Amino acid sequence: MWSRNFSLFFAARGVARLGDMMAPVALTAGLVLSGYGAGAVGAVLASMTACFAGFVIFGGVIADRMDNRVLMIGADLVRVVVQAIMAGLFFTGHIAIWQICLLSAVNGICAALFQPGLPTLIPRIAADVQGANGVIRTIESLMTMAGPAVAGVLVGFTEPGGVFVAYASTYLASAICLALLRLPTADRSMAAKENSLRSDLVQGWQEFRSRTWLWSVIVIWMVLMISSWGPTIPLIATEVVSEHGPRTLGLVNSAMGAGMAAGALIAIRVRPLRPLRAGSVALMLYWLQPASVALGLPVPLIAAGLAAAGAANAFWGVMWTTSILTQVPTAVRSRVHAYDVAGSVAMMPVGQAFAGPASEIFGVRGVLGFNAVMAMGAAVALLSVPAIRNLREVDGRAITDAAPVVVEESADRRTG
Numbered sequence: 001m002w003s004r005n006f007s008l009f010f011a012a013r014g015v016a017r018l019g020d021m022m023a024p025v026a027l028t029a030g031l032v033l034s035g036y037g038a039g040a041v042g043a044v045l046a047s048m049t050a051c052f053a054g055f056v057i058f059g060g061v062i063a064d065r066m067d068n069r070v071l072m073i074g075a076d077l078v079r080v081v082v083q084a085i086m087a088g089l090f091f092t093g094h095i096a097i098w099q100i101c102l103l104s105a106v107n108g109i110c111a112a113l114f115q116p117g118l119p120t121l122i123p124r125i126a127a128d129v130q131g132a133n134g135v136i137r138t139i140e141s142l143m144t145m146a147g148p149a150v151a152g153v154l155v156g157f158t159e160p161g162g163v164f165v166a167y168a169s170t171y172l173a174s175a176i177c178l179a180l181l182r183l184p185t186a187d188r189s190m191a192a193k194e195n196s197l198r199s200d201l202v203q204g205w206q207e208f209r210s211r212t213w214l215w216s217v218i219v220i221w222m223v224l225m226i227s228s229w230g231p232t233i234p235l236i237a238t239e240v241v242s243e244h245g246p247r248t249l250g251l252v253n254s255a256m257g258a259g260m261a262a263g264a265l266i267a268i269r270v271r272p273l274r275p276l277r278a279g280s281v282a283l284m285l286y287w288l289q290p291a292s293v294a295l296g297l298p299v300p301l302i303a304a305g306l307a308a309a310g311a312a313n314a315f316w317g318v319m320w321t322t323s324i325l326t327q328v329p330t331a332v333r334s335r336v337h338a339y340d341v342a343g344s345v346a347m348m349p350v351g352q353a354f355a356g357p358a359s360e361i362f363g364v365r366g367v368l369g370f371n372a373v374m375a376m377g378a379a380v381a382l383l384s385v386p387a388i389r390n391l392r393e394v395d396g397r398a399i400t401d402a403a404p405v406v407v408e409e410s411a412d413r414r415t416g
Contacts (some may be wrong), residue, residue, distance in 0.1 A: 005126075005182060006126050006181070008177045008181055009122075010135065011175065011177050013136050013140060013174075015173045015177075016076075017144065018147050019083075020263070021143060023151075023163075025152055025155065025163070026155060026330075027045075027100075029163075030095075030159075030160030030161070034090075036097060041290065044097070044100050046349060047101040049345065050349070051108030051109050053345045053346040054278045056116065056245030056342045059071075059114070060337060061335055063335075064331065068116070068117030068120050068121055069183065072114050072117045072118075072121070074298065075111070076175035078106070080169075080175070082106050082107050085169065087161045087162070087167075090159065090164060091161035106216065113115070115337075116337050118337075119325055119333050120334050122325065123213075125380045129322055129325045130268070130271065131320045133318045133322050133325075137260070137264035137318050138261050138264040138265055138314075138316065141257050141264055142257070144260065145254050148250065150166075151163050163359075201335075203332065203335070207328070207335065208336050211328070212385075214328075216385045217276070217320070218339070218343040221378075222346075225347035225348050226351045227378075228290065228351070228372075229375075230348045230353075230355065231352065232371045232375075235293075235368055235371075236290065238364060240302070252302050255303035255304070256310035259307030259308060260310035261314070262311050262314075263310060263311030263314030264315070265284070271393065272349075273395070274392055275320075275322060275323050276382070277383065277388070278315075279316035279320060282311075284312070285311065286312045286379070287372040287373070288306075288308045289375075290369070290372040291369070292304070292305030293368050294366075294372060295369075323391060347370075355367065
């Protein structure tokens with residue numbers, strides 16, 4: 001697996017995730033020091049998330065119509081320019097919130113063009129897609145822990161603009177690594193597309209809805225995002241900081257990152273016959289994240305709860321991504337993945353928006369308790385759908401056929 005190509009891709013994903021995790025710290029510090037408050041920070045983050053969710057489906061269509069590596073390199077290079085402009089604005093100290101929102105929106109659009117190409121690129125550089133996904137998830141988890149700490153140090157020694165310079169350099173490094181990939185000539189170009197953009201969107205939707213296991217997971221995940229995942233993140237941050245201070249929040253978040261790395265490592269070794277069933281069982285641990293804070297447990301137990309939730313999330317993530325790579329043909333994979341991402345990410349801001357009003361009515365711990373119940377309910381719901389729990393592994397290699405493959409029907413007949 002550790003070929004030259006995979007090593008370059010590993011480096012690209014690691015350095016890009018490091019930059020992504022540095023950005024929120026730099027953005028928050030820069031806006032606060034410039035006299036803006038939490039509302040401005042929320043508006044900037046929302047502009048990026050909204051553009052990502054709104055454009056990712058179109059990004060999937062474009063990725064299926066051209067060499068996705070070229071598209072990803074282009075997106076990285078545009079983000080280098082965006083972060084460099086952001087650094088310049090913070091260095092001058094003369095910023096307007098509309099400028100930062102606009103740049104964040106461009107950043108979100110670039111992410112929407114970049115993300116759908118990932119599941120199609122991985123099989124081109126690694127035959128063992130589950131092992132590759134596990135390794136990539138591990139480095140991303142480690143960088144999730146390191147990013148905020150690195151940003152904090154840089155803010156202390158320089159200023160927020162310096163962090164954005166470093167952030168821009170991570171995208172440049174990612175683009176260089178992707179450009180150095182040596183891919184077989186036959187895999188470098190997709191077949192010429194004669195279909196219109198609209199017909200490609202329709203085809204992607206048909207491929208998406210033809211797989212019961214796929215759309216069922218997304219529907220359940222959308223509910224999970226609104227009722228648990230979305231509210232949990234800001235409420236835990238608020239409660240932990242108010243009760244134990246910001247350093248404790250960094251500690252428990254680091255514990256979650258360590259758990260994610262452990263879960264990804266486990267996913268490299270464990271090869272379940274029915275990956276989504278195993279992933280759903282693992283997700284039964286996610287309720288410990290909101291529950292540990294809702295119950296007012298000591299900090300070590302909160303850290304343990306977040307670590308367990310992180311491990312569950314990472315293990316599920318590897319099982320889910322591997323299932324898409326091994327069940328969805330290459331020709332439509334980027335579009336199908338885009339529908340997956342759009343359905344999941346779009347609901348995150350909705351859940352976050354509900355967090356504040358709900359906590360004022362029921363209290364932070366009351367809402368977190370509800371989040372824990374809904375998290376367990378989502379795991380049970382995943383296991384209750386035959387097409388999800390009976391989906392079988394397909395030899396760990398990515399499907400390359402252009403024809404639709406509906407695996408869950410044959411799996412259901414064998415088990416029914």
